[in-house]
Amino acid sequence: MSVDAKPMPATRELVHATPVESPLTLMWYKFRAHRLAVWSIWVIAALYLTAIFANWIAPFDPETRTGLPFSPPSWPTVMVDGAFVWPPVAFGVSQQLDRKTFKRVYAIDTTQRYPVQLFITGDRHSWFGLFPSDMHVIGVDKGGAFFLMGTDSLGRDVFSRMVYGSRISLSIGLVGVAISLVLGVILGGISGYFGGWVDLAVQRLIEIIQCFPSIPLWMALAAALPHDWTTIQVYFGITVILSLVGWTDLARVVRGRFLSLREEDFVMAARLAGASEARIIRKHLLPSFMSHIIASVTLSIPSMILAETALSFLGIGLTPPALSWGVLLQDAQNVNTLATAPWLLLPGALVIVTVLAFNFLGDGLRDAADPFSRESFK
């Protein structure tokens, strides 16, 4: 990751007399240097595509009871009795009750083979109520054990539930951050623009909110949501509650940028050249602050996702039949359940991956946000 490894746009301009690279290109150069951030984009894109096309990707309907409760994860294999088979096959499975411990035991029957098929017919589903279909991208015929992440206490496929749950878990971060951003830009902007006692009041408010322990506050507010609300109402209720705390960071960034940019020479130059206030804000301020805002927004998405997961896990956020990773983790609350079915913790792994990906992406964006500083160019 050295500076010399890639042509610096500025030198190229001198040597080859090519046109100066736009700030956006410079940012891209800088962003590219942060390998983890570039990988994270792919991870995040994959996650969101999965969420959008969940109904085709999930092998089962999330509520389908397969009749095989607490079945451990069973992956299709390409090696059967030392021989290579293609396509991979899933085996048949039968359950017995262990007479001594009264535990369910699953026996795999390697004689029954179910080849993994692409574009297979299965549970009916529709894409947000549109485009009904019964096609699934991947699956096996009925009877084969094809539970990538095992099943839960009611025999529902955990993988399918995770895929569907990603819709709420991944979107709540975006919606929450959008609301926070509106609040943050308005209050931060007012604070930075007017200054004086307005600024002081907003800054104090931010400080007060930030020294509130957020989880107890969120718990108290979420618990007060009416019990007869529909899933959609609770969803938006939760996002608003999360945003009530989340806007403070964004407001700080907006205000800070506003204050520092106001003093910049190019703003003064634009003003002297007779540009209107609106033009200065649109043409000069906004582009130079956008990158920072995007970076901060990206960095505040993971905390929203974590908060929703925590609240739903405790049962005071979203509750079944709504599906989110937090709701799925509710099943793992009990130590005894956990001892029989540790795979119920797997939705948590997805939370971790998502949170890390957003953190790395935000880190990379923050480095790239200021393409003219060489300090963070490592």
Next chain:
Amino acid sequence: MWGFILRRLVWMVPTLIVISIISFIIIQLPPGDYLSSYIARLEALGTTVDQATIDALRLRYGLDDPIWVQYFKWLGNIIFNGNFGYSFEWRLPVSQLIVERLPTTFLVATCSLLFAWSVALPIGIFSAVKQYSWGDYVFTVLGFLGLGIPNFMLALTFLYVSNRYFGLSIGGLFSPNYINAPWSLDKFIDLLSHLWIPVVIVGTAGTAGLIRITRANVLDELRKPYVETARAKGLHPMLLILKYPVRIALNPFVSSMGFILPGMISGEVIVSIVLNLPTTGPLLYAALLSQDTYLAGAFVLMLAVLTVIGVLISDILLAWLDPRIRLS
């Protein structure tokens, strides 16, 4: 210095007022008022409540007063009588429950903070001095993992692992035979043997951020000319780093307490629910579920107030450490 402390104390007043208002809103939020929940509960237990009693109770709790009068009555009772109201779920004054539970929460949170500090400082310095070494990368990845793993997931994993591989139950802060025992050295050792688990779990989340802060600050200092000078003078490298850059990098370390402490309290609350510790978490959770509003509101209030005091202490510590702050 005293002037600085006084200024900070005066600043705290509006903060505390806003906190009390938010807590009061939390008490008022659930549908119906405290008394209707209370009466419903009494009737569920088979007690008939006649209208005269209801009226007397309404008068006593001042439920027919305008909302701001209720607020001042509630706040006045807390400030002057230490009376936080009554928990109908526990049939005890709220203040008694708070006195039982709050200290343990702060014990765990403070220990977690100390843990995070003592882990993050050496790692942060190491990562800065050996920038881009293997160790730096390993610690960075570990730090990020700590940031990405939700506290309660870590707690669940601990529960699972200890149950599965060691056959231990790790819930609680004391072994059963010590819960009601008077304080002794054995009880203290027993406490320590339980305490480290929540402390590590809550602490890891904060460690990642602290490592990043320390690393960045030490790196900034290492680039400065005075370091070069000291090195040219032939000062021992270890001594050089500890004596100058680290000392300056300590400031942001202390000031970060302001945002790390609330996070620790939050983490403690949720971890203690999972591990069933005798702290605020499980009680607050139960109070919220059963709409035991005075108890829930009092917990939120006291957690926030004590956090503000914690932040105040960190500010004073910082001012004591750095004359630039106390004199500005």
